[in-house]
Amino acid sequence: MSKQNKFTVSHAPFWHDGDSIKVMNLNIMAAALPATLFGIFQFGTAALGVICLSIASAMAWEALFNLASKRPINIHDYNAAVIGMMFGMMAPATIPWWAVITGTFISVIVGQQIFGGIGGNPFNPAVIGISILILSWKNIFDFDAALLNYRFDFTSLAPLAALKHQGTEVVELFPIASLAMGNQLGSIGSVFGVGIIIGGLYLIIRGYIRWEISLAYILGIIITAWIFNITDPSKYANPIFHIFTGYTLLGAFFLANESSSSPVNLIPMFIYGTIGGFLTILIRNIGSYPDGTLYAILFINLLNPLIDKIRPKAFGKGCEKCVK
Amino acid sequence: MIKRSFIGLTAPKLKCDMVEPDPKDPEAIPIPPRMILLLNEPLDSIRESLIKQGDRVQKGERIFLYKDSQSYVTSPVSGAITAIAPITGNYGVDATYLVLETNTKQDVEQSFAELAATPNIENADRYLRGIPGDPPLKQLADPENRFNRIVITGVDDDLMCTTRQYVLARFADKIDRAVALLKQITGINDISIAMTETMAKLPVFNGMNLVRVASDYISSLPPMIMAKHLGIPFVPGKDLDVCFIPVEAAMSLVRAYEEKQSVYDKVITIIDKTGKRTRVTATIGTPIHRIFTRIGVETAEQDRIIIGGPLRGIAAYTLYHPVMPDMDTLIVQASGESPMASDYPCINCGKCVKICPSKVPVNLLVRYLEAGLYQEAADSCDLLSCIDCGLCSYVCTAKIPIFQYIRLGKHELMKMESEIQTEAQNV
Numbered sequence: 001m002s003k004q005n006k007f008t009v010s011h012a013p014f015w016h017d018g019d020s021i022k023v024m025n026l027n028i029m030a031a032a033l034p035a036t037l038f039g040i041f042q043f044g045t046a047a048l049g050v051i052c053l054s055i056a057s058a059m060a061w062e063a064l065f066n067l068a069s070k071r072p073i074n075i076h077d078y079n080a081a082v083i084g085m086m087f088g089m090m091a092p093a094t095i096p097w098w099a100v101i102t103g104t105f106i107s108v109i110v111g112q113q114i115f116g117g118i119g120g121n122p123f124n125p126a127v128i129g130i131s132i133l134i135l136s137w138k139n140i141f142d143f144d145a146a147l148l149n150y151r152f153d154f155t156s157l158a159p160l161a162a163l164k165h166q167g168t169e170v171v172e173l174f175p176i177a178s179l180a181m182g183n184q185l186g187s188i189g190s191v192f193g194v195g196i197i198i199g200g201l202y203l204i205i206r207g208y209i210r211w212e213i214s215l216a217y218i219l220g221i222i223i224t225a226w227i228f229n230i231t232d233p234s235k236y237a238n239p240i241f242h243i244f245t246g247y248t249l250l251g252a253f254f255l256a257n258e259s260s261s262s263p264v265n266l267i268p269m270f271i272y273g274t275i276g277g278f279l280t281i282l283i284r285n286i287g288s289y290p291d292g293t294l295y296a297i298l299f300i301n302l303l304n305p306l307i308d309k310i311r312p313k314a315f316g317k318g319c320e321k322c323v324k
Numbered sequence: 325m326i327k328r329s330f331i332g333l334t335a336p337k338l339k340c341d342m343v344e345p346d347p348k349d350p351e352a353i354p355i356p357p358r359m360i361l362l363l364n365e366p367l368d369s370i371r372e373s374l375i376k377q378g379d380r381v382q383k384g385e386r387i388f389l390y391k392d393s394q395s396y397v398t399s400p401v402s403g404a405i406t407a408i409a410p411i412t413g414n415y416g417v418d419a420t421y422l423v424l425e426t427n428t429k430q431d432v433e434q435s436f437a438e439l440a441a442t443p444n445i446e447n448a449d450r451y452l453r454g455i456p457g458d459p460p461l462k463q464l465a466d467p468e469n470r471f472n473r474i475v476i477t478g479v480d481d482d483l484m485c486t487t488r489q490y491v492l493a494r495f496a497d498k499i500d501r502a503v504a505l506l507k508q509i510t511g512i513n514d515i516s517i518a519m520t521e522t523m524a525k526l527p528v529f530n531g532m533n534l535v536r537v538a539s540d541y542i543s544s545l546p547p548m549i550m551a552k553h554l555g556i557p558f559v560p561g562k563d564l565d566v567c568f569i570p571v572e573a574a575m576s577l578v579r580a581y582e583e584k585q586s587v588y589d590k591v592i593t594i595i596d597k598t599g600k601r602t603r604v605t606a607t608i609g610t611p612i613h614r615i616f617t618r619i620g621v622e623t624a625e626q627d628r629i630i631i632g633g634p635l636r637g638i639a640a641y642t643l644y645h646p647v648m649p650d651m652d653t654l655i656v657q658a659s660g661e662s663p664m665a666s667d668y669p670c671i672n673c674g675k676c677v678k679i680c681p682s683k684v685p686v687n688l689l690v691r692y693l694e695a696g697l698y699q700e701a702a703d704s705c706d707l708l709s710c711i712d713c714g715l716c717s718y719v720c721t722a723k724i725p726i727f728q729y730i731r732l733g734k735h736e737l738m739k740m741e742s743e744i745q746t747e748a749q750n751v
Contacts, residue, residue, distance in 0.1 A: 207332020
């Protein structure tokens with residue numbers, strides 16, 4: 001027999017839609033850009049430094065862990081970069097460098113790598129990192145104190161902290177349009193509500209996040225805050241104020257959607273999002289923390305495996321009517 | 325290859341290709357000097373086989389490997405056996421291949437001709453297994469079969485494939501004969517014909533029992549036709565109650581009984597790297613490189629030769645692969661186009677769950693399968709509800725070979741079950 005070509009042999013299918021983890025992560029980072037760029041514009045080069053350091057250190061931690069655990073270095077999929085970017089967006093511009101490096105260590109190594117790396121994390125890694133930092137050095141995340149040296153031409157108060165300490169009269173200090181355009185104190189990536197919504201809508205349209213979670217989360221916020229608000233308007237702020245303050249929008253479009261810690265079935269996604277929104281407002285209104293987004297997200301991450309068990313009957317299983 | 329669209333709000337919808345409106349007659353590939361025949365039986369060096377190198381066979385002669393062999397292959401030509409060797413197929417199935425040197429003089433074995441006047445399932449099963457289209461005659465002849473319905477499928481069960489549609493369009497005027505013949509030999513009166521909606525509008529099919537299949541990809545798969553059109557619930561892990569016969573198989577049966585001899589020319593659609601389609605008829609057993617040379621399809625190192633469609637086909641590793649009775653489509657795919665599987669874990673993005681027509685929790689299933697927990701996968705993650713469409717692998721962001729895991733899982737489960745049954749019989 002004559003000389004033969006060697007052909008590639010593999011299992012079907014021989015087509016792929018061309019998507020990859022790298023493309024997905026690049027899209028998430030691109031979607032986070034409007035909010036991040038605004039934060040850099042608002043808080044200056046310090047913010048740029050924080051974002052760069054957190055992305056770089058997150059990638060470095062992953063590479064180091066891969067080396068230590070003798071696994072191929074996978075930082076080119078930008079998974080760690082996304083974690084670093086989310087971390088940076090949730091940090092104030094004045095966060096010290098060591099806190100960034102510690103925080104990304106907690107996010108990447110404790111939050112993800114020890115669970116087996118990408119896809120194995122039960123919680124959103126960036127949220128784990130920030131939460132532990134808040135518990136350990138809460139002064140860093142006291143936005144009023146942290147951003148004391150900045151001069152702004154708007155009310156220089158962190159809205160949720162002001163609400164907690166001074167009551168609902170402060171709500172009038174923050175016109176909604178102004179809040180949405182980023183005129184508030186907060187972390188680098190969370191102040192520019194319109195930018196986060198644009199990024200979130202982009203990801204939804206591209207199909208990189210599950211819109212059901214974002215919608216349910218926001219609905220959960222609105223409904224719960226509205227119920228509080230109508231029972232005692234003098235004590236509880238209105239729902240729209242809650243939407244555009246703190247980490248709410250970041251949570252709805254970037255944090256609660258982190259794929260491996262969120263459900264994939266339709267009904268669970270709605271339950272997951274709604275509980276997230278509900279708990280956020282519950283912690284804000286009744287709890288002792290000004291913002292409850294991060295803890296609410298960690299809590300729904302914990303619920304995820306349980307509620308994701310609610311799923312449709314598979315083809316041919318169960319009653320005859322179930323077969324479409 | 326259809327790539328992801330910019331807007332990814334909903335799961336992608338893949339459309340099957342339609343046969344061209346006025347198809348040309350296929351080019352006939354001449355009978356090559358050397359043919360390759362496959363026998364679905366392992367070669368056992370200890371046993372004495374009925375055939376040996378140098379044996380002469382006649383056209384239409386059935387070749388059995390051993391005295392008690394159940395399976396046979398019908399020789400499409402007269403010639404001499406020049407080699408007998410073992411071969412391992414997909415999933416480690418052991419088979420045997422024969423190389424046949426074609427004679428210039430063709431003698432036809434006559435034993436079927438005498439029986440052809442009285443068509444029945446016994447003589448069909450005895451002589452016509454492995455005719456083009458590969459009719460499930462063995463299953464139909466089994467007295468314990470559960471079939472109460474037959475569907476002649478004129479729709480292709482993968483993207484890009486159009487062979488069955490072509491055969492249906494080409495022999496539309498003879499389809500009533502196929503229905504009558506199948507009724508006669510099987511005794512099953514409930515026979516319908518599955519075809520695309522456009523074809524169902526043709527006047528020639530008026531008054532027939534038609535199943536109009538939509539043009540989206542999974543609608544043409546047998547379990548879907550059953551559940552959607554025939555109203556028969558699909559029971560995971562059980563054999564189908566409906567016998568699906570490709571239209572080419574039905575037409576081959578008609579031709580075999582009319583011509584009083586077995587038939588061997590298989591219609592194949594060939595799609596080259598540029599996407600150009602050529603339709604040929606080739607004798608079963610022709611090595612595919614003969615077809616490629618004849619119609620000028622070039623292959624290069626590291627290309628992929630796909631037998632069947634892009635989502636459910638199999639990749640051939642050699643151009644000496646023979647034309648098989650069920651080989652409807654041959655696709656040559658350039659090396660750069662082929663997606664590479666990765667060893668990433670599932671990132672739980674949920675695209676597979678969204679696209680799965682069987683509502684299988686693929687994200688959980690793949691975790692069980694990766695760990696080799698096949699029984700658990702069937703029990704708690706609906707492995708057996710899968711209808712083998714391959715869409716989960718097509719959309720997988722992490723590029724996990726999910727479809728391969730699923731088929732492996734099903735294969736291992738079947739093996740386990742048959743082992744349990746044999747043990748039970750031995751006790």
